[in-house]
Amino acid sequence: MDIRRITPEARDLPALDDTLRRWWAHGSAHELHPGDLGWHQRLGAEATAAALRVWSRGEEVLGIGLLDGPGLARVALAPGAGSDRELARSIAADATDPERDVLPEGPASLAVRGSEALPEALRERGWRTDEAWALLHCDLAQHPAGGGAAAAEQERSGVRTVVAGPEDTRAVGEVLASAFGMRTVPDPRRWQAMAAAPAARRARCLLARDRDGAPVATVTVWSAGPGLPGLVEPMGVHAEHRGRGLGRLITRAGLEALREMGASGAVVATPAANAAAVATYRSAGFARGADTHDLSRA
Numbered sequence: 437m438d439i440r441r442i443t444p445e446a447r448d449l450p451a452l453d454d455t456l457r458r459w460w461a462h463g464s465a466h467e468l469h470p471g472d473l474g475w476h477q478r479l480g481a482e483a484t485a486a487a488l489r490v491w492s493r494g495e496e497v498l499g500i501g502l503l504d505g506p507g508l509a510r511v512a513l514a515p516g517a518g519s520d521r522e523l524a525r526s527i528a529a530d531a532t533d534p535e536r537d538v539l540p541e542g543p544a545s546l547a548v549r550g551s552e553a554l555p556e557a558l559r560e561r562g563w564r565t566d567e568a569w570a571l572l573h574c575d576l577a578q579h580p581a582g583g584g585a586a587a588a589e590q591e592r593s594g595v596r597t598v599v600a601g602p603e604d605t606r607a608v609g610e611v612l613a614s615a616f617g618m619r620t621v622p623d624p625r626r627w628q629a630m631a632a633a634p635a636a637r638r639a640r641c642l643l644a645r646d647r648d649g650a651p652v653a654t655v656t657v658w659s660a661g662p663g664l665p666g667l668v669e670p671m672g673v674h675a676e677h678r679g680r681g682l683g684r685l686i687t688r689a690g691l692e693a694l695r696e697m698g699a700s701g702a703v704v705a706t707p708a709a710n711a712a713a714v715a716t717y718r719s720a721g722f723a724r725g726a727d728t729h730d731l732s733r734a
């Protein structure tokens with residue numbers, strides 16, 4: 437049976453959220469977590485659906501791709517589909533030809549994990565190995581609970597961490613804009629759109645303020661459900677407050693939130709070249725696994 441590719445509609449997002457959760461329940465890590473779709477939905481449900489590509493054989497979904505920025509496709513494959521060469525050739529052909537409406541003309545990258553067939557099919561079409569990503573995982577069963585120690589760390593740092601509510605959306609945006617060098621603070625309506633995402637009911641956004649009430653750090657964590665790994669996306673420290681251990685502090689607070697939601701652990705990916713981010717996550721309790729690489733075409 438032939439491989440079919442579609443661009444879903446906004447009404448399909450809950451089903452795709454469920455599909456990704458089922459894939460993670462099989463015990464293997466994937467390029468996309470349900471939280472990735474939830475974070476993307478800050479741009480709106482229609483925009484998120486338009487950025488997705490779904491590959492199926494018959495009624496079975498085999499691949500989900502997210503166009504996560506200019507010229508970047510992140511592709512998750514169903515358990516066992518990483519060795520499906522017909523699927524790999526189909527995705528590679530779609531990603532290589534701009535007229536197939538997966539990636540635009542010009543330089544482009546594709547990220548995938550747990551597959552040998554897809555990178556091989558891409559290389560046969562002239563793609564090459566590109567940016568390395570550090571994959572980090574925290575096993576909450578092995579990670580000591582925060583409890584009083586976490587409270588004491590916050591007290592020493594002079595910060596207070598709270599669950600961000602609607603009244604905090606501006607402050608969260610200010611921290612992220614500073615942390616990631618954005619020119620403008622994100623429109624608070626983006627957080628309202630994100631709150632409507634299927635994954636949002638399993639998410640928690642935390643905000644740290646200093647003794648003067650200034651927002652200094654934030655993290656959003658996404659659970660895939662009890663017993664499954666959660667996702668850290670995003671985490672940021674205001675540029676004016678770096679060097680105080682606040683990245684470690686807010687990340688640990690996020691891990692405690694995931695523990696409360698029943699997550700088995702947490703995953704995060706960051707560019708391997710970003711030594712500061714890797715060090716922050718490791719200091720918070722993450723272990724670094726094998727790096728993965730994007731593939732790119734000119």
